[in-house]
Amino acid sequence: MSRRQVLSLLPAAGLLTVASPARAAAGTDHARLLANTVAIFAGTPDVNARPEVAGKLAAIVRTARQRLTAMDQAGDGELFTGLRLGADDANLRLAYQYLYEIALATRTPGGELDGDAPAQRRVVDGLTWLHERYFGDQSKGYYGNWHSWEIGIPTHVSRTMALLAERLKQERPELAATYIASMDAYLRNGKDGDVDLDSRFHTGANLADIAGNRILQGALTGDDARVGKAIADQSTVFATIDPYNLQHGVTDGYYRDGSFIQHHSVAYTGSYGRALLTRVVQTLKTLEGATDDGGSDLAGVVYRWVADGFAPLIFEGWMMEIVKGRAVSRTATGYADVGVIVEAVADLADHVEDAGALALKKYLRFLPDADTAAFVSPISIARYAAIRADSAVPAADLNPPARCVAFNAMDRTVHRRPGYAFALARSSDRISKYEYMNGENLMPWFQGDGAYYLYLAGEDQREVFGVDYFTAVSPYRLAGATAPVEERRTVPDLYGRFWYENPGHPLNFTSSSESQNTYVYFPVGGNVFSGGATLGAYGAAGMVQSDDAAYTAKQAGTLPDDFVAYRNARGTKSWFMFDDEIVVLAAGVSGQGGRDAVTTVDSRIAAPGDAVALTGEGWNGRAWRTGDTTPPRWLRYANDTRGTAIGYAFLSRQRVAAGLETVTRSQRVVRTSNPDTNVTKNVFTASVTHPAAGDVPALAYALVPNATEARLRRYARGPLSVLANSEHVQAVEHKSLGIVAANVFAAGPRLAGRLLIDGPASVIVQSGERTVVALSDPTMKREHVSVVLPGAPLRLVTADEGVTVRRVPGGTLVQATTRHAHGRSFTASLK
Structure with missing residues (x-):
């Protein structure tokens, strides 16, 4: 198997070996890592000169000017007008977000505020003021939502400091280390100021966010060990979850069948899943050229997330409601949800091998045109526009038609x-x-x-x-x-x-x-x-x-x-x-x-x-x-x-x-x-x-x-017939398709039409030139499930591993070994 195939099957422990701290940190170019970060969020001179990016640049500047005006109008106890601080964690998080938005405009090539030293000083002063009054005192912080203190605020602080790294070195060389010490102290769901892979708070998208922030923090202070540990921690999210061999007790993440779970038990591809996709793709871009291995091998794992996890859930550019958790109540639309995924896919296409890259580009041309105003990166906007304009790439869904x-x-x-x-x-x-x-x-x-x-x-x-x-x-x-x-x-x-x-x-x-x-x-x-x-x-x-x-x-x-x-x-x-x-x-x-x-x-x-x-x-x-x-x-x-x-x-x-x-x-x-x-x-x-x-x-x-x-x-x-409809067996026949499908809820042999099914089980049988059978265990607890097909004996043509076929009185027995299959279907073709 290729290294990419191996990675897709490795448990978290295996990925720690692949991306060990020592290996990840070896040869880390901290300046390149920070430069990559600035380019991701602010763009480059060449990219920002493109007409497709003009709207994004204008929005960055417009937002920054609004934030500067809000600073001018701030009252007592405020850094920005209307944001009262000291008791509302959301307001404190917004204050840091506003500082980031100003800093971003001052590092955006081609923007009206590019290189604006007074605006940068106001951001640095704002960071200092917030830390002295509302963030540095551990006894007064950590009110409200834990996420604000462990993820939300550190995200804005880390990115802001990355954008203004040179300014900080010149004017406040101690500020980065001061903030990092405080952010470590606020990792109260971690361990000794660091990620704890055994913590229920440090899993999936949350873990990717925390580790991504710590990569930037290590680059700011030249801390190889911090960068290496953060890369290793984030690498664990690439592991396919094996429910029968959990690592650190974590059930959050991607599964073999394309499922994504967050919060231990919530189907969440459309919200936390897309956040994780965005973050890990950003990390691949951040590390590019800054480490010995920028993560190209792991990009193949992310490609499978898109093809098997996201694509089935996107219909004509809309993210389905069934995987959004509490986010179904938000006013953002399913089209906006997919826009986030589109940006990540456009970037991912630069990191996967040729066949995968082409498939992703075809998919981007197949989906409805996304609203790039919501894209985070000017580079992503330019890359996406180029893909959409490339008539040599035919549009094609990642899903088959049926x-x-x-x-x-x-x-x-x-x-x-x-x-x-x-x-x-x-x-x-x-x-x-x-x-x-x-x-x-x-x-x-x-x-x-x-x-x-x-x-x-x-x-x-x-x-x-x-x-x-x-x-x-x-x-x-x-x-x-x-x-x-x-x-x-x-x-x-x-x-x-x-x-x-x-x-x-x-x-x-x-x-x-x-x-x-x-x-x-x-x-x-x-x-x-x-x-x-x-x-x-x-x-x-x-x-x-x-x-x-x-x-x-x-x-x-x-x-x-x-x-x-x-x-x-x-x-x-x-x-x-x-x-x-x-x-x-x-x-x-x-x-x-x-x-x-x-x-x-x-x-x-x-x-x-x-x-x-x-x-x-x-x-x-x-x-x-x-x-x-x-x-x-x-x-x-x-x-x-x-x-x-x-x-x-x-x-x-x-x-x-x-x-x-x-x-x-x-x-x-x-x-x-x-x-x-x-x-x-x-x-x-x-x-x-x-x-x-x-x-x-x-x-x-x-x-x-x-x-x-x-x-x-x-x-x-016709062509539909109900064969059984009780608390024990439910079955239907579709005569035109030659299909009998049944769910048996009770234990023991049960008749579903002419099929004898050993329940609990789910079975589909399609008859024609060949008889094709699918079986699964919806309880995820059985060792085997089986069905007897009545009539003349059938011989096996092909079957999945774990399926056996033998003659029994009155027909043919098809049995699947379902132990540790986690509900997966097993198929056999007979004649």
């Missing part, structure tokens, strides 16, 4: 076709049901209970998803979710602050305690079954809905009396993903405790002026209208203004409440720091109620993207 990706390590599934993409959020005892924190994502309760998002090609996704979706749509009616009928209260409403405070309890509830994470911020579920199989571009996924860790602990008497925990609805759910439809099954649904439960088939938003229509047909062939109490055979929601439509073909007979309403809410209902801006949307909702009393029939329906009415009528004659 793709189904089971991110089972983070309980997510993405199913893509040329006209749409389907994204599913699951949860389990491994992965959090949601993330709430710091007044963000205030009503997240059902986001991991099978909530899904159906993206249609050609749509402006800002009009149908993003913060406006979570603002206008009821948190109890997220598409795909099953919720009990009750009203819940947000954390600030319950406790009068952004967290639950009880430091006197044995669990020591404080704002950043482990108990806060476990029971308030991102609780996991109680279910083991969450995952599924993929067979080529087809997929099956299943989940048993459960209570979260907080409710379970409250029932056990573990939590304080005044701690509020909510009981969830229960149900067994499956999603089977084909070419033209996604089939959804739900069985055993109960609101628990005498409550009804509601499963939302879909919720979609549109502008009030859009021409939207809801049509349908009953099982008797008559037209179905809003308010009709008879079960529909199909419904169709169409936005004629945007030329989009979704059909819902019902495979079981239930009453469906479907209709349109105009909703107006402030964006602050989902995030306290959002602007108090009212959002008015036309909201479509289709839902099924599962009554608390009496028999509750199982639910089955198909989502049909871009459906016409004629096409929906054809589902009365």
Whole structure:
């Protein structure tokens, strides 16, 4: 295997060997490292002379002038007007950010403030003033959010000092060392003023940020050991997480299937994952030519992150909601999220080998044009513009046209076709049901209970998803979710602050305690079954809905009396993903405790002026209208203004409440720091109620993207059949594709149509000239899973390692060794 291939498989300990402190520090050119940093953020004379960069230069200067004016207008106790200091960590962080923005303008070639000595002196004086009054005294600092003190402020300070390194040497030669000593002292979640790889705070994107800052700090003071240790620490984030051989107990990072986890259990590619991508690519650029090895080998690992981790989650330039954690409540759009990734990819293309570089450039030309105003680096803007203008590079997606990706390590599934993409959020005892924190994502309760998002090609996704979706749509009616009928209260409403405070309890509830994470911020579920199989571009996924860790602990008497925990609805759910439809099954649904439960088939938003229509047909062939109490055979929601439509073909007979309403809410209902801006949307909702009393029939329906009415009528004659829909087995057949797909939730042999499956398991079988089988263990706990294919014996053609095939009475047994596979699918081809 090549060194790059080896690196992609190495555990963290192995990477420490690859990038040992001694090796990383040997031959470090500190001046080059600082020069690279200045070039990254300020550009170079040649780059900044290019017309594509003019807007960025103007923005840098404009921002700096605004900050200088704010300094002129500052009052007592302020460095910048309006930023009162001494009690608000966010204001102190902003003060350092403003100093950085001024310093940046004075080092930007071609800018109006380039070389402005008085402005640089004001920055140096500002750094000194802040340290003397608000940062240097350890007994008075570290209030508010730990992130400000360990990452946010040090990032701005380190970059500012790198930009003004020569000025500092001339006028305040002691200031860098003074600040570094203070920043080390604020690493209270570290060890002896340094990174602690065993700390839960020093993982993933957070670790990359801290180590990146320390590389700059070492260069400023000529400290080879500091630079070497920081490079070695950051190198650990390149390691593929092996859940069966964790290094330092860390679960944060990238997994074999492309998943990315931060905060121990949160699916986070779209927020922390992109931050990590940005930081490590910046480090590759910073180290270029400054060390013996600038990290070119590791660039190949980052390429796999992009191809297998990011690309499936980006649809027509939009980052999917299922991997954004609490960031779904922010006003920044999914397009802006992808803009950050685009900048990193443009830079990464300079560090990978020829084939990888070409693939990345093709992908950049395939994606919609990004807004370069949000790029950090002028060099990145110029590089991206050159790639976009290069007609010799054909546009090409990193995704094949048809793709189904089971991110089972983070309980997510993405199913893509040329006209749409389907994204599913699951949860389990491994992965959090949601993330709430710091007044963000205030009503997240059902986001991991099978909530899904159906993206249609050609749509402006800002009009149908993003913060406006979570603002206008009821948190109890997220598409795909099953919720009990009750009203819940947000954390600030319950406790009068952004967290639950009880430091006197044995669990020591404080704002950043482990108990806060476990029971308030991102609780996991109680279910083991969450995952599924993929067979080529087809997929099956299943989940048993459960209570979260907080409710379970409250029932056990573990939590304080005044701690509020909510009981969830229960149900067994499956999603089977084909070419033209996604089939959804739900069985055993109960609101628990005498409550009804509601499963939302879909919720979609549109502008009030859009021409939207809801049509349908009953099982008797008559037209179905809003308010009709008879079960529909199909419904169709169409936005004629945007030329989009979704059909819902019902495979079981239930009453469906479907209709349109105009909703107006402030964006602050989902995030306290959002602007108090009212959002008015036309909201479509289709839902099924599962009554608390009496028999509750199982639910089955198909989502049909871009459906016409004629096409929906054809589902009365197939090709979909529900073979089983219970708490034990859920299975469907797609006759046109020759596919039978099943989830078996119970232990032991179970029939799914004519398949005999040893559960728990997820199985897909496609019959044709050959019979192709995929098996997986969604519990991630079994040694083997197997299926018996009935009929004449079949012989093995090809199979993944760990798959065996043998004849048994009545058919052919296909068995996969799933131990330590972490939900991965195993396939076999037979004839």
